[in-house]
Amino acid sequence: MLSRTMIAPTPDMRTGLLPTLPPKADSRFFSTAHPGLLGTLASYGKDEEIYGDDEPADYVYEVVSGAVRTCKLLDDGRRQIGAFHLPGDVFGLESGPAHRLTADAIVDTTVRLVRRRSLEAAAQGDVRIANALWATTARDLRHAEDHMLLLGRKTAKERVAAFLLEMDRRLTVAGMLDLPMCRRDIGDYLGLTLETVSRVLSQLQQEGVLGLSGARHIVLRNRQRLHGMNI
Amino acid sequence: MLSRTMIAPTPDMRTGLLPTLPPKADSRFFSTAHPGLLGTLASYGKDEEIYGDDEPADYVYEVVSGAVRTCKLLDDGRRQIGAFHLPGDVFGLESGPAHRLTADAIVDTTVRLVRRRSLEAAAQGDVRIANALWATTARDLRHAEDHMLLLGRKTAKERVAAFLLEMDRRLTVAGMLDLPMCRRDIGDYLGLTLETVSRVLSQLQQEGVLGLSGARHIVLRNRQRLHGMNI
DNA sequence: CGCGTGGTTGACACAGATCAACCAGAGTGG
DNA sequence: CCACTCTGGTTGATCTGTGTCAACCACGCG
CATH class of the missing domain: 1.10.10.10 (Winged helix-like DNA-binding domain superfamily/Winged helix DNA-binding domain)
Structure with missing residues (x-):
């Protein structure tokens, strides 16, 4: 998974193909607020897989530039995209051991990744980080709930x-x-x-x-x- | 919302209309593991609303007996049920200020409820509780992701x-x-x-x-x- | 220039919605 | 104990929104 182009984190790497939005409230625990968790940059080409369904969820990602889709696939090719992730968005955060969806780059994409263990370690000492992790999952859940209404009705x-x-x-x-x-x-x-x-x-x-x-x-x-x- | 029949918590209130399952992994923070958070029992009649969309999310619920549906409603009557909650299931836990779905009893139902503030206070001091809160939201998210595939494809x-x-x-x-x-x-x-x-x-x-x-x-x-x- | 990928548009098919009739079982009251 | 009613469930006939299949188009690239 990490056989990607690794780039040293430079502050202005954030400018990419797509405009960079102001960081989301719940991505604050990522990078900015905690310099110790700056993370590594990695780049993926169009349609390249970032992680697969059922792979161990050892990293958390933030889109720096480009766009990512996370989806579920049936073996006959039917596919459901759960969400699109745009610059500033955090994705791939799991509470359990493995990823539940596949993530791949829609266009050439750069992401910042952080070991999940580091985040969880930081959360032990700082309740605000623990809360931010929870809030990130909760935001994904809200989106999924809205999307179920869309898909069902x-x-x-x-x-x-x-x-x-x-x-x-x-x-x-x-x-x-x-x-x-x-x-x-x-x-x-x-x-x-x-x-x-x-x-x-x-x-x-x-x-x-x-x-x-x-x-x-x-x-x-x-x-x-x-x-x-x-x- | 709390104009319901309140019942003093007795240990064997758990037996109800539906068989009680062994408690779920992520409901462990509820009741059993933390006697200080025993909670209050409340009963709702068939089709009675437990909480509404956009109401402040001050309580977390566990189904003791009966069954609950959580759903979104469009003004023309179209409805999407996000999940059914059966005995042992926790529902109504939010990270944000308000509920995102409406919850109502499908049949006569008894729930145990706990102030969310108490849980969050407990989570400050005990990382395992913070983790259990996160894991509960993460489990709901997993269910929603699976359900999006079902609804979409x-x-x-x-x-x-x-x-x-x-x-x-x-x-x-x-x-x-x-x-x-x-x-x-x-x-x-x-x-x-x-x-x-x-x-x-x-x-x-x-x-x-x-x-x-x-x-x-x-x-x-x-x-x-x-x-x-x-x- | 030709080719390939992605997008549009048309003709037609079909899964599931809609509308409607009917049925079964549970209460309820005489 | 039996009619009556009410709610929830089943089944049939028909309709329709979206899928499928196919042709064609447009742009970008080698």
């Missing part, structure tokens, strides 16, 4: 609207939405086929809700209408 | 098979499966309609995989076939 249009609003919140810069993932990834995230995703996006463009300039370059023109679809 | 038959195996694991006594929930609840858990659930169960009965004696009384006759359907 929402229509294709509602799902795509929810996706657009989520990505808008997380990676819009200057009114622009630059998606790192392909239509298949979006479909596997939303429990749809890539064709349905494409059709709904075209329909939303027709309706003037968004503008497409190149498949991955989206401008939201009417967030209110999108919020209306999102229920 | 599995067929009706696969979903029902998964449901039967889950319930079999959690509440079969003497080869018998006594479901506390109605077909609509099962549908809202699996992202299906109650009619589809009913049809699939009938089909499985036809195929000899299970026996139905009364809609809620199920005997699994071929777990291997069910596991095959579950992928």
Whole structure:
């Protein structure tokens, strides 16, 4: 797993393909707040696996640049993406011994990784760190709960609207939405086929809700209408 | 919320409508291991709300007898049940300030409740308790991740098979499966309609995989076939 | 320039939803 | 003890949203 390009941690490595967001509240225990836990940088190419399902969960990751998907796979190829991880996001933190999903890079990606043992050791002495670990898992759980509602009960249009609003919140810069993932990834995230995703996006463009300039370059023109679809 | 029947905690209150399972690993911090946190018993009638979405999450609950569903509701009535909670299960534990789902009793139910503040205070002094809190949230997350795959990518038959195996694991006594929930609840858990659930169960009965004696009384006759359907 | 990957669009199929009728068992009250 | 009712469950007929299959398009790259 660690046969990756290792890069010495330099402060300005954070600038990458995607804009760097301000660090999330629950990634504060990572790097910044605790210099002793600075971690190592590693880079992965497009579609490269970062860790696999059932592998020992010895490291915790933070996206520095690029984008990561975590997913479950059935042997006949069906896939469910649980979450997309963008710069600033922490992923791969487990309470148990092994990872429950596979993580791979969607585009060329740099991550900062920290031994989980170090974090847990730090948590022994500092309740705030223990709390941050818990809060990180709790945030993932909240996302999963929202996503279960989407997958179980929402229509294709509602799902795509929810996706657009989520990505808008997380990676819009200057009114622009630059998606790192392909239509298949979006479909596997939303429990749809890539064709349905494409059709709904075209329909939303027709309706003037968004503008497409190149498949991955989206401008939201009417967030209110999108919020209306999102229920 | 606490205008419920309060019962003094007596040791043998644990025996109820449903058989009591051995306590789960991550409910150990509850009651048994820490006598100071014994908690209060409360009872709720069928379909009574235990707590609502967005209410302050001041208490943590353990099912003593009965069964609880936690769900999200859209204003047009669509509902997604995130989990069923059976005797021995802990639910309602949040890391943030408010509950993210609504909890209500499926049948007449008794729960033991503990102030969350007490648990967090105990966690300050005892790392094992802090770990148990984290592990509880992590277990919920694992369940949600598995359920996202089910909701996003599995067929009706696969979903029902998964449901039967889950319930079999959690509440079969003497080869018998006594479901506390109605077909609509099962549908809202699996992202299906109650009619589809009913049809699939009938089909499985036809195929000899299970026996139905009364809609809620199920005997699994071929777990291997069910596991095959579950992928 | 040709090729390959990713995206769009169309025609059609089908799993599961919807609508509706009917059925079974548990209370309830005469 | 039997009608009556009510809730929950089953089954059938039909509809529809999304999947499937296939053709085509557009851009980027060697």
